[in-house]
Amino acid sequence: MRQATVYIDREALQYNLNRVKQLAPTAQIVSMVKANAYGHGVKDCLTALSGTDAFGVACLEEALEIRELGYQQPITLIEGIFSEDEMQVVVENNIECVVHHQQQLDWLRTYKNAYIGKNLKVWVKLNSGMNRLGFKVPEIIAVINSLKAEGFTCVLAMHFANADAENHPLNEQQKNQFLQVKQACAPVMASCCNSAAIYKWPELNFDFVRPGIMLYGASPFADKSVHDLDLKPVMTFTAEIIALNHIQAGESVGYGSTFSAEKEMDLAIVSIGYGDGYPRAFPKQNYVAINGQQTRVIGRVAMDMIAIDVTGLDAKIGTEVELWGKNRLVDDVAEANGTIGYELLCRLSARPRRK
Numbered sequence: 001m002r003q004a005t006v007y008i009d010r011e012a013l014q015y016n017l018n019r020v021k022q023l024a025p026t027a028q029i030v031s032m033v034k035a036n037a038y039g040h041g042v043k044d045c046l047t048a049l050s051g052t053d054a055f056g057v058a059c060l061e062e063a064l065e066i067r068e069l070g071y072q073q074p075i076t077l078i079e080g081i082f083s084e085d086e087m088q089v090v091v092e093n094n095i096e097c098v099v100h101h102q103q104q105l106d107w108l109r110t111y112k113n114a115y116i117g118k119n120l121k122v123w124v125k126l127n128s129g130m131n132r133l134g135f136k137v138p139e140i141i142a143v144i145n146s147l148k149a150e151g152f153t154c155v156l157a158m159h160f161a162n163a164d165a166e167n168h169p170l171n172e173q174q175k176n177q178f179l180q181v182k183q184a185c186a187p188v189m190a191s192c193c194n195s196a197a198i199y200k201w202p203e204l205n206f207d208f209v210r211p212g213i214m215l216y217g218a219s220p221f222a223d224k225s226v227h228d229l230d231l232k233p234v235m236t237f238t239a240e241i242i243a244l245n246h247i248q249a250g251e252s253v254g255y256g257s258t259f260s261a262e263k264e265m266d267l268a269i270v271s272i273g274y275g276d277g278y279p280r281a282f283p284k285q286n287y288v289a290i291n292g293q294q295t296r297v298i299g300r301v302a303m304d305m306i307a308i309d310v311t312g313l314d315a316k317i318g319t320e321v322e323l324w325g326k327n328r329l330v331d332d333v334a335e336a337n338g339t340i341g342y343e344l345l346c347r348l349s350a351r352p353r354r355k
């Protein structure tokens with residue numbers, strides 16, 4: 001049987017959740033489990049996230065999956081509902097909505113009594129310069145104040161466009177607008193911190209923090225590793241060696257013959273490829289780990305196979321190769337691929353088995 005495997009370390013997930021608690025001790029934690037828990041498998045992850053206060057997802061289908069698995073914590077739809085008919089399902093299943101445009105406000109008001117009766121919070125989204133979702137200042141102040149007057153419990157919500165960047169001018173603008181609205185609508189609950197912001201601005205943790213990537217043990221920052229952040233990688237992605245070759249200087253490997261051996265070498269073929277979600281294009285040299293030791297990937301990644309340099313290594317048919325995990329960080333694979341860890345984690349295919 002093909003041995004491509006995604007291992008999920010639930011203890012690491014719990015460890016990372018505790019890191020959020022240390023960094024934001026007074027805030028409630030909305031664990032972001034959208035996109036199938038960033039590709040980790042929502043079912044497996046929820047069992048380790050019992051210490052969270054709430055969950056954040058991107059659509060009703062993801063919220064209902066959590067309810068079907070039997071979890072009763074609050075759930076926030078971070079983009080709100082997409083059509084009026086979703087409102088009834090939201091109320092029936094105790095799901096909380098972000099509202100970011102007028103139609104969503106109208107839909108919410110149609111179900112006002114049921115929504116308020118179930119103590120569901122309305123997350124009112126501020127557009128402070130990211131220009132994806134939300135009401136701008138001063139409109140949002142009127143929106144929140146009228147929702148409050150109607151009896152709704154509101155959370156002022158915002159998302160930073162550059163929380164991972166040092167000294168980006170938009171950060172100050174976003175912070176200032178958020179604080180301005182918070183003051184103008186006081187008292188109102190507030191939430192603006194994703195993983196990067198949790199680390200950088202403890203003073204902005206307020207009532208709810210919304211960690212995503214840090215829970216899964218990948219870094220939100222290009223210049224800080226998970227070790228620097230004291231996080232543990234949750235996912236280990238492995239495959240096995242299925243063939244060994246010895247080649248001479250000048251011989252090539254794989255599609256396009258893009259790699260030519262500089263000298264005599266041993267190579268191993270590993271049963272993993274872009275059909276599993278392993279990226280194909282590597283503008284920079286990529287590596288895998290064998291027995292904790294990194295070695296280079298050579299030639300092109302194919303749909304089902306890659307070649308790696310095993311010269312001088314203890315490599316046999318069946319030896320396990322770590323594509324990413326604790327010895328080869330997903331963020332480093334992403335960097336070689338010209339992307340971010342988030343994308344690699346989310347875009348794994350259904351083919352690797354899960355453990």
Ligand SMILES: Cc1ncc(COP(=O)(O)O)c(C=O)c1O
Binds near residue numbers: 078194212220
């Ligand atoms: C509204 C919102 N909050 C929080 C997060 C979590 O961000 P991160 O994974 O960077 O912690 C996201 C992720 O995209 C988001 O869209």
